[in-house]
Ligand code: B12
Ligand code: SF4
């Protein structure tokens with residue numbers, strides 16, 4: 001009798017990724033991004049606003065062979081962060097622990113497992129929004145989903161409320177088929193629902209008008225004409241995902257032990273209450289509340305600015321925009 005054949009390495013790696021808790025896993029060959037031209041145009045149009053880091057290493061970002069010399073493939077993963085949670089002043093992705101930490105720990109564990117399975121060192125590096133990688137392009141190439149008109153990577157089984165991470169490896173792995181179909185059809189719900197009309201065309205977002213950018217990445221005051229449109233969004237924005245039929249049908253509930261469950265300081269809090277709480281914090285209160293949270297990214301000055309905008313919006317008639 002012949003011994004049963006071991007599953008192929010690619011299958012073992014993906015099984016290990018699912019075992020580590022990832023919801024999606026695929027393998028992509030590295031190379032020039034298919035959307036490199038779209039990315040260049042996006043930068044040239046100024047749509048990155050003041051996120052200068054995107055332009056600084058644009059040549060590396062548009063070619064996924066460049067971040068890790070010698071790397072030829074990427075294991076690309078998705079991790080759900082719970083689209084069934086109710087809307088609130090803080091975007092769903094930012095209510096719990098910092099996804100960079102959660103995902104990087106799991107991706108490094110996967111890297112270690114691959115090395116021990118093969119019995120040798122495999123040069124490589126994990127990225128989760130932490131390096132010059134066009135993650136959505138790579139994820140589409142790994143078969144994880146299509147690029148929606150709202151620019152989100154959408155998966156037909158789980159919608160778009162998931163993070164993307166990648167492990168770039170100097171290892172010869174058979175790639176998965178890229179996700180070749182587009183399931184947006186004639187729908188334009190995300191484009192129509194955006195309170196600031198930040199989409200200049202399907203698939204193209206002008207960050208300078210996006211509430212996510214304005215409340216997280218932007219430094220300095222939020223431009224006067226956009227302030228009322230921020231409404232009571234204190235940090236990030238999920239509106240173009242909330243209206244998407246793929247999310248209303250397939251978004252998932254958070255597991256009880258999910259690291260992305262809302263922290264007590266945020267859970268169930270109404271916007272004005274949370275805004276006042278932020279403005280009343282001293283340095284050490286701020287540090288304690290947001291330790292290990294992605295909300296640290298806006299820094300104290302950014303969160304205070306957002307809190308003031310939210311309170312200011314409470315004192316005027318609500319916007320009659322599409323929300
Ligand atoms: C900069 C950035 C932002 C900016 C700009 C977003 C944008 N759409 O460009 C701002 C601050 C606004 C932002 C907001 C958000 N972000 Co963000 N962001 C990034 C970051 C760091 C780079 C994205 C980038 O390169 N943008 C430039 C544009 C040109 O590229 P792109 O977004 O990949 O868009 C592609 C398509 O638009 C496509 N394309 C362009 N033209 C055309 C035309 C056609 C016909 C087609 C088919 C495709 C196409 O090509 C582009 C290149 O791949 C990535 C992490 C990373 N390293 O990739 C996270 C990332 C994209 N963000 C993420 C998240 C979760 C968000 C928010 C939901 C957070 C929130 N709730 O507030 C919002 C969503 C807003 C939105 N609709 O995109 C996730 C998305 C996961 C997913 N399932 O898609 C990422 C991947 C982070 C991660 N590791 O999980 N983000
Ligand atoms: S995140 Fe909000 S503001 Fe930004 S494009 Fe989507 S709906 Fe518009």
Ligand code: SF4
Nearest residue numbers: 148149184187190244
């Ligand atoms: S709302 Fe409609 S157009 Fe927008 S991403 Fe979802 S399916 Fe595509």
